[in-house]
Amino acid sequence: MIEITDLRHGVLSIPSLSIPPGLTVVSGKNGAGKTTLLKICSGIVLPDSGSVSIDGPSPRLQNVGYVSEFPDRHLLFPIVFEEIASSLRFAKIPQARIEEKVLQTAEDAGITHLLKRECRTLSGGEKMLVGITAAVIHDPILLVLDEPDSHLDPETVEDLCSFISSRHISYVMWSSHSVSLRQKADFEVRL
Numbered sequence: 001m002i003e004i005t006d007l008r009h010g011v012l013s014i015p016s017l018s019i020p021p022g023l024t025v026v027s028g029k030n031g032a033g034k035t036t037l038l039k040i041c042s043g044i045v046l047p048d049s050g051s052v053s054i055d056g057p058s059p060r061l062q063n064v065g066y067v068s069e070f071p072d073r074h075l076l077f078p079i080v081f082e083e084i085a086s087s088l089r090f091a092k093i094p095q096a097r098i099e100e101k102v103l104q105t106a107e108d109a110g111i112t113h114l115l116k117r118e119c120r121t122l123s124g125g126e127k128m129l130v131g132i133t134a135a136v137i138h139d140p141i142l143l144v145l146d147e148p149d150s151h152l153d154p155e156t157v158e159d160l161c162s163f164i165s166s167r168h169i170s171y172v173m174w175s176s177h178s179v180s181l182r183q184k185a186d187f188e189v190r191l
């Protein structure tokens with residue numbers, strides 16, 4: 001479980017919340033605190049008070065993949081292949097294994113044709129898919145997606161759901177205004 005206890009930060013005040021494994025959609029009006037909650041659950045922001053744990057440890061001690069709603073902010077490397085390979089390089093995985101994993105994961109995500117492209121020349125939706133592929137490749141316990149569907153067409157959102165489901169990630173937190181995504185979710189946090 002992701003356990004949230006006595007959380008207070010900006011607009012957020014959550015006395016107690018247990019998020020089960022599976023797909024959790026985080027919904028709510030503009031300014032309700034969706035991004036704030038996602039950043040706290042991924043360990044990017046420490047709350048003013050209260051705590052979050054993921055199967056026991058705090059998010060900063062866990063392997064978490066985070067993709068912001070602004071794809072330009074999370075792509076750090078010039079070429080797509082290098083962006084997707086980056087977390088494996090940081091983990092000192094052998095080069096041959098990195099190449100194998102990047103090629104397979106990109107194929108599963110449907111973005112093989114982008115691997116040699118310069119990140120700066122990608123469309124908003126392509127940047128989002130590259131960011132998500134980079135976030136899942138190192139098998140995070142929690143994948144956090146901040147409104148990816150605002151950049152993606154409905155068919156690509158369907159493909160993305162299948163891709164993410166195939167990765168067997170314990171927890172996926174996805175903020176969205178989409179009714180159809182909320183219907184697919186195992187759990188909803190409505191702010």
Ligand SMILES: Nc1ncnc2c1ncn2[C@@H]1O[C@H](COP(=O)(O)OP(=O)(O)OP(=O)(O)O)[C@@H](O)[C@H]1O
Nearest residue numbers: 010011028029030031032033034035036037175191
């Ligand atoms: N660093 C910050 N300093 C001060 N206020 C902030 C900061 N970040 C967010 N806020 C405020 O906190 C509130 C919640 O912001 P947040 O981005 O979490 O909302 P959201 O639900 O994701 O909104 P949206 O749907 O518009 O993306 C907003 O009123 C926002 O202005």
